[in-house]
Amino acid sequence: MLGALALAFSLGAAPVLATTPPPPSAVLRVGVADGAQPCSYRERGSWSGxxxxxxxxxxDQERLPYVLVPGNSAASLLEATRRGDLDVAIGCITVSPERLSTTRFSLPFQESGLGVMTRRNQLELGASLLRALVAPDLIRLLLAYVVLISLLSLGVWRVERNGSNPARWEVGRRRAFALIFQVLATGPGTNTVVVSSRGHTLVFLAYLVRIVTASLLVSYVTLNVVRGNQELSNRNLRNLQDLAGQRVAVRPGTVSDELLRRLNATGLEPAIQLRKLDRITQADALLGSGAVDAVMADDIQLDYLLHQLPHKRYGLALRQLNPQSQAFALSPALSDNQVNRINVALGRLKRDGVVTRLRQQAMNKS
Structure with missing residues (x-):
């Protein structure tokens, strides 16, 4: 009887022991996927992002030894992490409700939404540039410049009565004032309108006004004209339902892919035609050749691509769709101590502004 009970106990305990996850290895297996600029990508044999x-x-902070394990996509990394084949999956992995129910995540380190990039209509591009040139901010800046130079010209007129005495110039009073205004506004010829020390002081002030205004104008043109108002690339695309019947490139297994598939499953007619996007950098070739009508991905990835492209043919028709947190995926085999150390380090790096600096560096890397 005792032998039978012992045998039954051992048979009943076996399934419990089989489902217990194995202890994590001393060297963490960290999965990473290529082609997800600026989050993770392989360049000249090294991983960056x-x-x-x-x-x-x-x-480095927690002295965690690890080895990088390449993966095909974020979806494959998540699956390998759930199985325990990987200890950590890194990338800008979105913590969606569907993933949260099956996957263990670290402390989120940033938040990002989804965007849709399309070709820009050349007529719309010209119209957006014109709108930028007649924007209220630019007009106010130019008016402020004219007013300041006019006041300085009036000051020169008054202080030079006993010097160059512009009121007695042969060209007449109005043309004399116009000449002073032109000289102060443009720069050349200042030695012909002032002779007094106070007059030279006003000329120097006019010089400061010119260089400050020129700097502001260059900054404005760079941000609003050269970049071409990228936020509005397609006025006919106002929500995801407007993608019906269009060919949209997405990376397989991403949140963008899942979202569009769910949208098609609701009975959207005509259905969105999904096209495979292996690397975010392929979006230029696909859109440029007309193989797809739009590309959908994380805002951070599309912003990075637009920043890197030498031309301005594309823009974001939609942005900040479904903003959600992004984090690392963790294996259930990781101990609570290891998870806590990873989360504490992430929290420290966020607090110290390191995450923000790394994001800026990644976005500006050419």
Whole structure:
């Protein structure tokens, strides 16, 4: 009887022991996917990107030995992490409700929404440039410049009565004042309108007004004209339902892919035609050749691509769709101590502004 009970106990305990996750290895297996600029990508044999550098900071601070394991996509990394084949999956992995119910995540390190990039209509591009040139901010800046130079010209007129005495110039009083205004506004010829020390002081002030205004104008043109008002690239695309019947490129297994598939499943007619996007940098070739009508991905990825492209043929028709947190995925086999160390390091790096600096560096990297 005792032998039978012992045998039954051992048979009943076996399934419990089989489902217990194995202890994590001393060297963490960290999965990373290529082609997800600026979060993670392989360049000249080395891994780069915001998520890669952030994980390196975490591992250095907590002295966590690890080895990078390449993966095909974020979806494959998540699946391998759930199975315990990977200890950590790094990248700008969106913590969606569907993933949260099946996957263990670290402390979120940033928030990002989804965007849709399309070709810009050349007529709309010209119209957007014209709107930028007649924007109220630019007009106010130019008016302020004219007013300041006019006041300085009036000051020169008054202080030079006993010097160059512009009121007695042969060209007449009005043309004399116009000449002073032109000289102060443009620069050349200042030695012909002033001779007094106070007059030279006013000329110097006019010089300061010119260089400050010129700097502001250059900044305005760079931000609003050269970049071409990228926010509005397609006025006919106001929501995701407007993508019906269009060919949209997405990376397989991403939140963008899942969202469009769910939208098609609601009975959208005609259905959105999904096209495979292996790397975010392929979006230029696909849109340029007319193979797709739009590209959908994280805002951070599309902003990075627009910043890197030498031309301004594309823009974001939609942005900040479904904003959600992004984090690292963690294996259930990781101990609570290891998870806590990773989260503490991420929290420290966020608090110290390191995450923000890494994001800026990744976005500006050419």
């Amino acid at each position: 915001l998520a890669v550098e952030l994980w390196q900071r975490v591992a």
